[in-house]
Every structure is written in C-alpha cells, then in structure tokens.
Amino acid sequence: MTGGRLSSDLLVRALTDPAVMENLPARQWTELLRRSRSAMLLPRLSLAAKDTGLLGRLPMPVQMAFRDADVLFAENVRMLRWETNRVRRALFGTAHQPILLKGGAYVLSGLKNGRGRLSTDLDILLAKADLPDVEARLKAAGWKSVGANDYDDHYYREWMHELPPLRHENRHAIIDVHHTILPVTSRLTPDAERLIADSIPIPDEAGTRMLCPEDMVLHAVLHLVYDSDFAGRLRDLLDIQALIAEFSERSDFPVRLIARAKLHGLEGPLDLALNLLQKLLGDGAIKPKTDRNFIPRLVRHAILPAAPEVRKTRAAIARFLLYIRSHWLKMPPFMLMRHLTAKAIRNMKEGKKEVRLAPRAANE
Amino acid sequence: MPDLTVGELQEQDLRCRMARGGLYFETGPFVTRLQSPIPPFARSFQNLYAHYPVVDDSRIADFTIQMSGSGGMRRWFRRQAIADIDFPTPFVPMAEAHAQLMFEMGLNWAVASRTLRYLIFHAAVVEKNGRAVIIPGMSGQGKSTLCAGLIHSGWRYFSDEFAMIDFDDLSLIPYPRPLSLKNQSISVIRDHFPEAEISNSLTDTPKGTVAYIRPAREMMSRVGERAQPAAIIFPNYQPDSEAEAYPLKLAEAFLVMTMSSVNYDRFGETSFDALSKLIDQCGVYNIHYPDLKTAIQLVEDVAA
Numbered sequence: 075m076t077g078g079r080l081s082s083d084l085l086v087r088a089l090t091d092p093a094v095m096e097n098l099p100a101r102q103w104t105e106l107l108r109r110s111r112s113a114m115l116l117p118r119l120s121l122a123a124k125d126t127g128l129l130g131r132l133p134m135p136v137q138m139a140f141r142d143a144d145v146l147f148a149e150n151v152r153m154l155r156w157e158t159n160r161v162r163r164a165l166f167g168t169a170h171q172p173i174l175l176k177g178g179a180y181v182l183s184g185l186k187n188g189r190g191r192l193s194t195d196l197d198i199l200l201a202k203a204d205l206p207d208v209e210a211r212l213k214a215a216g217w218k219s220v221g222a223n224d225y226d227d228h229y230y231r232e233w234m235h236e237l238p239p240l241r242h243e244n245r246h247a248i249i250d251v252h253h254t255i256l257p258v259t260s261r262l263t264p265d266a267e268r269l270i271a272d273s274i275p276i277p278d279e280a281g282t283r284m285l286c287p288e289d290m291v292l293h294a295v296l297h298l299v300y301d302s303d304f305a306g307r308l309r310d311l312l313d314i315q316a317l318i319a320e321f322s323e324r325s326d327f328p329v330r331l332i333a334r335a336k337l338h339g340l341e342g343p344l345d346l347a348l349n350l351l352q353k354l355l356g357d358g359a360i361k362p363k364t365d366r367n368f369i370p371r372l373v374r375h376a377i378l379p380a381a382p383e384v385r386k387t388r389a390a391i392a393r394f395l396l397y398i399r400s401h402w403l404k405m406p407p408f409m410l411m412r413h414l415t416a417k418a419i420r421n422m423k424e425g426k427k428e429v430r431l432a433p434r435a436a437n438e
Numbered sequence: 439m440p441d442l443t444v445g446e447l448q449e450q451d452l453r454c455r456m457a458r459g460g461l462y463f464e465t466g467p468f469v470t471r472l473q474s475p476i477p478p479f480a481r482s483f484q485n486l487y488a489h490y491p492v493v494d495d496s497r498i499a500d501f502t503i504q505m506s507g508s509g510g511m512r513r514w515f516r517r518q519a520i521a522d523i524d525f526p527t528p529f530v531p532m533a534e535a536h537a538q539l540m541f542e543m544g545l546n547w548a549v550a551s552r553t554l555r556y557l558i559f560h561a562a563v564v565e566k567n568g569r570a571v572i573i574p575g576m577s578g579q580g581k582s583t584l585c586a587g588l589i590h591s592g593w594r595y596f597s598d599e600f601a602m603i604d605f606d607d608l609s610l611i612p613y614p615r616p617l618s619l620k621n622q623s624i625s626v627i628r629d630h631f632p633e634a635e636i637s638n639s640l641t642d643t644p645k646g647t648v649a650y651i652r653p654a655r656e657m658m659s660r661v662g663e664r665a666q667p668a669a670i671i672f673p674n675y676q677p678d679s680e681a682e683a684y685p686l687k688l689a690e691a692f693l694v695m696t697m698s699s700v701n702y703d704r705f706g707e708t709s710f711d712a713l714s715k716l717i718d719q720c721g722v723y724n725i726h727y728p729d730l731k732t733a734i735q736l737v738e739d740v741a742a
Contacts, residue, residue: 135498152706
C-alpha cells in the first residue's frame with residue numbers, strides 16, 4: 075500500500091478515463107455499479123459514458139442501470155428546483171435571499187460540476203441575524219425540525235453552523251439552513267459576512283444567490299476535510315477538482331483562491347485538500363505549499379471500496395480516526411468528550427445506528 | 439429451458455457459491471447475486487427458488503443481496519439475520535428462522551427503490567390469452583390470495599408483488615417470485631388448491647404467520663414473454679358481501695393508481711403520461727366478494 079493514488083480504484087479510473095469502461099469483464103461491472111451507487115456517482119458515470127459516445131457499446135444491463143441513474147438524477151434536479159421554489163415562496167415578501175450551497179448551487183446555476191451530481195438535501199445559507207425569522211417562516215410553511223430531541227436541538231443551536239435539519243411535512247425533502255460554513259465551535263472562523271457580501275445572484279433563479287467561485291471551492295474543501303460522513307467523500311473530492319478546473323478558465327483563479335483562503339483563515343484546510351487532490355487523484359493543478367502524507371493515506375483507506383476483509387478493517391480504523399479528527403477540529407476537547415459521550419449513551423439506549431435516509435430512499 | 443436451476447445444484451455447491459462470490463440467479467428481467475453464510479436459509483431458499491435459472495458471474499448482477507448472520511454472543515443463542523442491499527434500509531435484524539422473509543423484503547426493497555426503468559405498482563399480475571390483469575392492493579385486502587387462486591385456475595403467474603410496466607409500449611414484464619401468503623390465507627389456499635406447493639409457515643414474524651408458494655416449473659417457463667394490460671382490478675374481500683364488480687371513474691382510477699405505485703412520483707411528466715395511457719387502455723374495477731371462488735369468477739368476467 076505504498077503511494078497514495080486512487081488510480082487503483084476502478085470507479086476513479088472510469089470517471090477520469092471513460093474508455094476503460096469498454097471491455098470490462100462482467101464481474102468488474104457488477105462491482106463498479108455497486109461502488110458507483112454507494113458513492114452516489116452512478117449518474118456521473120452514466121454521463122461520462124454518453125459524453126464519450128460509449129453508451130451504445132456497453133452491455134445491456136449497464137445501459138439499463140445508467141437509465142435508472144439518469145432518471146434518479148432528473149428526479150434530484152426536480153427536487154432541488156422545487157424545494158428552492160418552495161423556500162422562495164415561504165420567504166416571499168421579505169428581503170431574505172437564500173444563498174444555495176453545494177449541489178443546489180452547482181445544479182441550478184448550470185455549472186459543469188452540477189451534471190450528474192446527486193444531493194441528499196437542499197443546503198442554504200443566510201445571515202445569522204435573519205435565522206429566527208427565516209425559521210419561523212419555513213415552519214409556518216410546513217417544515218418541521220427532524221427528530222430533534224433536546225440534546226440534538228441544543229447541539230445544533232449552540233455549537234453548529236446550522237439549524238437542526240428541517241423536513242417538509244408533506245414532501246419529506248430536507249433542507250439544512252446554515253449561517254456560516256463551519257461550526258461556531260471550530261478553531262477556524264471563516265468570515266461569514268464576507269461570504270454573504272460577496273455572494274452572487276443565480277441567473278435563472280431570481281431571489282437566490284450562490285457563493286462567489288473562490289468561496290464555493292473553499293466550502294467544498296471544508297466539507298471534504300471536516301465532514302464525518304464518508305459516503306460522499308469521493309464525490310466531495312471530485313467536486314473540488316471539477317470546480318477548480320471549471321473556474322480556472324480565468325487564469326488568475328488559483329491566486330485569487332489562495333488569497334481568499336487567507337482572508338477566511340482557511341489556508342490549512344485548502345492546503346490539505348490540494349494535497350489530497352495531488353496524492354489521491356494525481357491532480358496538481360494548484361500546487362500545495364506543504365507536503366502532507368498521513369491524512370491523505372487515511373482518507374484513501376476510508377473511501378476505497380471495502381471488498382476484502384483486510385481492507386475492511388483498515389477502512390474501519392481510518393474512518394474512526396477521521397471521525398475523531400473531524401470532531402476534534404470542530405470542538406474544544408472538553409466539549410468533544412461531552413458530545414461523544416452523550417451520543418454513545420443515546421446509541422446504547424436506542425440500540426441502533428443513526429441513519430439518515432436519502433429523501434427518496436423509502437417508498438413503503 | 440434453462441441449463442441449470444437452483445434446485446439442481448448440489449447442496450454443497452449452492453452453499454459454496456453463497457459463501458464466496460455469490461449465487462447468481464435470474465428473477466424475471468433481473469440477475470440477482472446472493473451471498474449468505476446462513477445454512478438454514480440456504481435450504482429454504484433452494485426449496486422456494488428450485489425452478490429459477492442459475493447463471494454464472496459472466497453475467498452482470500442487477501442486485502447484490504448480502505445476508506449476514508449473528509456474530510459475538512448472538513452466535514450461541516437467538517441467532518439473527520439481516521439483509522444488506524448496498525443501500526440504506528430501515529430494516530432491523532430478524533430471527534434466523536425468518537431469514538427467508540428478510541431476504542424477500544430486502545430484494546423487494548432493492549427493486550422498488552432502485553428500478554427507475556419501469557413504472558412499478560404494488561400489485562399482483564396474472565395473464566390469460568395475452569390479456570394481463572393488474573391486481574393492486576394494500577396488505578390484507580386479498581391481493582395475494584386472489585393471485586394464488588388465479589394461478590391455480592389457468593392464469594399465468596406474472597408477479598405477486600410488482601406490476602412492472604415498460605414506458606415505451608406499456609407492456610407488463612413478468613417478475614415471478616415466491617408468492618407470499620399471510621395468516622388465514624394460507625389455509626384458504628391449502629383447502630382450495632391441495633396441489634399448490636406451499637412452504638412451512640414462519641410464525642410470529644413482524645407480518646404475522648407467513649408461508650410461500652413455490653412457483654412451479656411450468657409457471658417459470660414463459661418468464662420472458664410480456665403481455666399488454668387489459669384490466670386493473672381492486673380486490674375487496676368482505677365475508678358477507680354480494681358478488682359485485684363496478685368500474686371506477688377515470689379520475690378516481692388515476693388517483694388510486696398513483697397511490698398504488700411505488701415510484702410514480704419519481705418521473706415527473708413521463709409517469710403522468712404513461713399512467714394516463716394505461717387508464718385509457720384498461721378498464722379499472724372494484725370487486726367485492728365473499729369467497730375466493732366468486733372472486734376468481736369475477737376476474738374472469740371482468741377481464742374477458
């Protein structure tokens with residue numbers, strides 16, 4: 075397990091060089107389809123096959139799986155558009171202009187990175203001072219806090235950068251309402267006022283905005299570096315790669331990105347993300363300042379497919395370490411202990427793992 | 439006829455496949471890959487799926503279902519089983535004796551949540567003379583009992599669980615699986631159709647007592663042949679009722695069909711158009727009946 079590249083991962087290879095999809099043996103297809111699904115990347119793989127004219131030459135079961143994936147993506151786009159529309163309606167007549175984050179922004183603003191990109195929910199950002207009014211209006215329009223016991227509610231409101239997730243009572247789609255892009259308890263504190271002040275309107279969605287390109291990349295960076303959920307890690311990594319490539323059509327983008335990271339005090343996470351791009355995807359579009367190896371290796375183990383038993387254990391350890399790390403970064407040590415203890419006790423009492431279903435997962 | 443069926447495998451071979459790369463078998467249009475380390479489950483599976491074609495891993499699997507048993511202390515008492523379908527599910531482990539039910543639920547969940555190439559209704563489907571009948575129904579209204587009655591009365595078995603419709607030509611795709619009977623319906627079918635191949639009953643499951651009808655060899659012989667839908671019939675079993683069939687108004691039919699679908703709301707305009715055409719093409723009826731024989735006759739009359 076020397077070298078950190080993910081090039082041994084068939085999914086990464088198929089996405090970066092779709093030609094490898096031709097002549098894959100059936101067994102590898104079975105695994106590739108499973109892996110793409112669990113990484114939420116099947117629609118993107120399907121588009122890669124279409125864009126390169128490969129689709130008609132692929133085995134029929136693959137073409138059918140891609141058809142499922144195209145419908146899934148179309149459904150996801152419809153969900154993002156409609157939920158955005160409903161949010162705008164709930165905030166109609168006020169001066170609040172929600173800033174769409176992540177998938178919502180990529181898809182609705184027509185960024186290339188939005189193509190085939192699945193979102194589990196709609197994320198929006200507003201000024202902290204506006205949140206009480208926004209929350210009240212959303213609740214009046216049918217959204218309810220999800221599964222909030224008192225501890226969760228306290229956790230979100232006091233320590234996090236977002237309200238407890240809101241689920242609409244009829245449509246079941248979830249929105250996350252943020253007031254900044256990192257938990258308030260983190261050591262790093264990006265400048266939320268500048269995030270909002272420098273945001274830009276989304277052309278075809280009047281009344282909604284998105285982060286400026288540099289902030290959009292930095293937000294994706296924080297998501298990759300801080301999040302304790304691993305299902306979407308590879309997708310996060312590919313987001314950053316694609317966004318940087320897309321925005322670098324302006325030649326001064328790398329310089330602006332680094333300057334912006336400095337302004338927010340996020341040089342560290344950006345440097346780590348650039349290390350991850352370089353070491354895991356072999357993408358050196360922007361050279362990192364320092365050379366980091368330990369975290370890239372952990373991340374690699376955490377996001378590799380867990381097929382053989384050895385890898386499973388290694389992945390479990392890597393995930394555990396990253397989980398601890400993600401919380402360590404977000405909270406001071408004493409608070410971290412309190413939080414993990416509270417969660418452990420609750421899990422023991424309820425005897426189950428926390429699972430957040432994708433909004434369309436359940437039909438029965 | 440297939441080269442090899444599940445029932446023809448040596449028990450050792452079957453268990454080996456399940457324990458390693460997986461047993462690949464065909465269910466209707468899909469290839470399912472099943473991995474399981476649970477010996478009692480292998481036996482019940484082989485019994486119920488005896489006539490299903492086995493394929494090898496030169497075919498691409500549409501679904502991978504991994505059954506897992508108990509570890510730790512549970513290895514020694516109250517053994518459990520759970521199905522993993524590469525997808526978040528709300529399942530909790532069940533008793534190992536109910537592993538078959540766990541598997542069926544897992545595969546159903548995988549098909550219902552992931553198959554977006556077809557419009558799918560929660561319904562039984564049978565066919566005679568090229569005319570297919572869709573029998574939707576919530577649990578307890580008699581869908582499976584009526585389906586079991588029909589397939590032992592000269593109708594071809596399409597499905598007990600999902601009516602799968604091709605968007606291009608509205609044809610129904612056969613997807614026969616072991617037909618699940620619950621509670622009283624088990625003895626009803628035993629009494630009426632002694633020839634039905636019914637499994638041992640699983641008692642005290644989350645769904646009450648469950649038994650499965652094994653699809654007979656001849657039921658599996660035309661599994662590639664689709665059919666056009668001719669009627670949609672909502673069954674209503676009522677012990678004291680008169681036999682009665684009445685048509686639903688178009689709008690009412692449309693509405694109840696959207697509620698019977700597991701994926702209607704995922705396609706936007708496409709499924710609206712498909713369902714509109716389906717309702718135009720089929721008569722949609724409610725039937726009320728006091729017993730199974732009457733119900734079968736009503737279906738014959740309505741679908742003729």
